[in-house]
Amino acid sequence: MSLKRSALALALGASAAVGHVVYPLAVHAAARRREAVEVPAPPEWPAVTVLVPAYLEEGVIAAKVDNVRKNGYQGELEVLVVADGDPGTAAVAESVGARVLLLPERRGKSQALNAGVAAAAHDVVVISDANSELEYDAIGYLVSALLTPGTGAVAGEKLEGEGGELAYWRFESWVKRNEARLGTTLGLDGGLCAVRREAWVPIPADISNDDFWIALDLMERGWAVAYEPRALMREPSIGAFELSWERKTRVLGGGLWVMWRKRRLLHPRAGLVSAELWGHKLWRSTAGPLSHLALLGVAASSAHRSRTARVFLAGHAVAAGALLAQEKGRTVPLPGRVAAQVLYLQLVAFGGMRRCLRGDRVLRWDKPAR
Template sequence: MHVFAGYPLWVAALARWRPRPVQRRAWTPRVTAVLAVHDGAAHVRAKLEGLLALDYPAERLDIVVACDGCRDDTAACARALGDARIRVLEFAERRGKAACLNDAVAEARGEVLLMTDVRQRLEPDALRQLVANLGDAQVGAVGGQLRLFDAHTGFARGIDAYWRYETLIRAGESRSGSVIGVSGALYAMRRALFRPLPAGTVLDDVLVPMQVAAAGLRVVYEPAAVAWDGSSQQPREEQRRKIRTLAGNYQLVQLAPWLLLPWRNPLWFRFVSHKLLRLLAPWLLLALALSATLLATRHALFAATALGLLAALAAVVAGRLLPTLGGRQPVRLLTAFCYLNLFAAQALLAFARNRRLHLW
C-alpha cells in the first residue's frame, strides 16, 4: 500500500500543505544541448532540426552529438545539416550512454546543459520553460514532461495511464521539494553541477538529479516543458526497455551505495519509497498471493484476498484474449499493473545475468 498509494498520498499532502514554490524568471543563459546516440540515423536529422528550431536565441545555443560506436550514418547525417552550432564526436568503440555524456559535457560551452534523447520530439518552448526554473538560485536541475501519443491498444492506453500517475507523483515531489528522477528525454541542469558518471551507468536520469540534490540544490519538474514519444502498443515492445530501466535501479545502488545512507542522501525516504520499494512489489504481491491461498480456509479475509487476486489475474488473461474487453479501463489498468510488476521481477534476473546493461 505504501508503494502505490501511501507514498503518492503523502507527497500530495506535503505539496498542498507545505509547498515550496519555484521562483521562476525569464533569462537566456548559454545552453549546450547534449545528445548521445547509437545508430540513430533514422532520427538524428529530425531531432537536430527540432533543437535548432527551439524558441531560444540562436547565438545562445549549441549542440554536441556523441556517436557511440555507430555502425550507420548517424555522424554523417548530423554533419550534413552544415550548422556551425553542431559539433559531432565520433567514438569507434561502443561504450554506452554514460561514457558519451561524460565526453560530450567536457566539450560543452554552455552554462546550462540540455539533456535529451534522439527519438523524442520537443515542443518549441521546452527549453525556455526549463531554464526559467533555473532562474531560481535554489534549483540545480529541472525535468520536463514526457507525453505519449498514438496509444491505440488497451495495453498502450494502460501504460499511458500509468505514466500520468507517475507524473502526478513527480509533480507532488517537485512542489514539496525535489523529485528523485527526471525523464532522460528532456532535462536541464547547471553545468557546474555535473559530475562524471561511473562507467556503464544506465540511469543517468536518476543519478544526475540525486547528485544535484546531494550538492544542496533542488531538482524540480516542469510540466510545461514537453517531449513527445510514441507508445508501446504491446507488452513485448515495452518489455526490453522497461526491464533495462528497472534493472538499472539495482545497478544504481551498486555504483552509488551512498544513496542508501540517510545521512548522505537528502532524498533518502523518497528514493527508497519511489524507486527501491517498487522493485520489491512483485515479490511482496507473490508472497501475499501464496499466504492468502494457504490461509483461505482459516478466515474469510484471506479467502476474499485470494479470490480478488485470482479475479484480477483472470481479467488480465481475458483482456489479452479478447481485445474488446482489454480496451475497457479497469482491465487495461490491471493489465498495465500486472505487466509492470512482471517486468520488475524480471529486472532482478536481468541485472544478475547481464552486466552490460549500459549497451543500449
C-alpha cells in the same frame, strides 16, 4: 480466513501498496503544505547547448535537429550531436548543420553524455533523446527552472503510450510534482532534462541508468533536482512486447545497481532523499512486488473459503487476460488496460531484480535502427 491469516493478508497488502499508494499519498499530503511557485522567465536568456546522444538514429536525427531549432528558445542555441561510434548518424547530423562529436567506438549512452557535456560550448546543457519530439518552448521552461539558485538539474515531462501506460506516466508526473514541491525529485528522465555544467560529475563506466545516477549524484552533493511539467516531450512507444520487456527490466535492474552504489543515501540521515528513494524506488521495485506475490499465495490457499480471496484472484485473471489480449493486438477497455499495466509493472519488477542479482548490467544494449 482465520484471524492470523487475515492479519498476514492485511500486512502483505499494506506492504504491496507502499510504493504506489501509501508513499504517493504521504508525499501529496506533505506537499499541500508548501505553496507551488511558478518560475518566471529570466530577464536575459543564457546560451544553451542541446546535447543529443545518438546511436543508429540516421533516420530521425535530421528531424530532431529541426525540432530543437524550432522550439522557440530566445537565447543562443547550440545543437551538439554525440554520435556514439556511428558515422552514418554523424554524417546526417552534420549535413543539417548540427555540431557533431563522433566517438571512435560505441561506449554507451552514459559515456556519450560525459563526452558531450565536456565538449559543450555553454554552461547550460539540455539533454534530449534523438527520437523524442519537444513541445514548443520546452527548452525555455527547462532553462527558467534551472536558473533557480541551488538547482543542479531539471526534469522535463514525457508523454508516452496510451491507456494504462499513459495513465501510469500521468501518475508518475503527479508524484514528481509533489516531490519537487518538497525540495527535490528523483524523477529525472534522460529523454528531456537540463543540467548545469558546473554541477556535472562524469558518470562512472559501469552505470547504464544515466538519468537516475545524475539525480542521485547531484542530490548527494547538495544540489536540488527540479521538475517542470510544462517542458513536454513526446516519445513513441517502443512497440513490441519483447523490446518493451528488455528495456524496462534493464532500466529497473540498472536502477537497483545505482541504489546499491549510492546506498549511503538510503540511511535516514539523508532526509528527504532517503524517503524518496525508499518510497518512490526501492520498495516499489523489491519489497512491494514480493509482498504482492506472497499475497497471491495467501489468496490462493484461502480461495476455497474466502470470497475476498476469490475476487482478488479473479481480478488478477482479468488483468492477465487483458495483457495477453493487448499483446495480440485486440482492443481492451480502459479499466482492463490499466489493470494490465499494473500487472505488467509487477512482472517487470521481478525481471529487473533477476537481472540485477545476475549482474546483468548492459551498457551498450541492442536497439533497432531508426
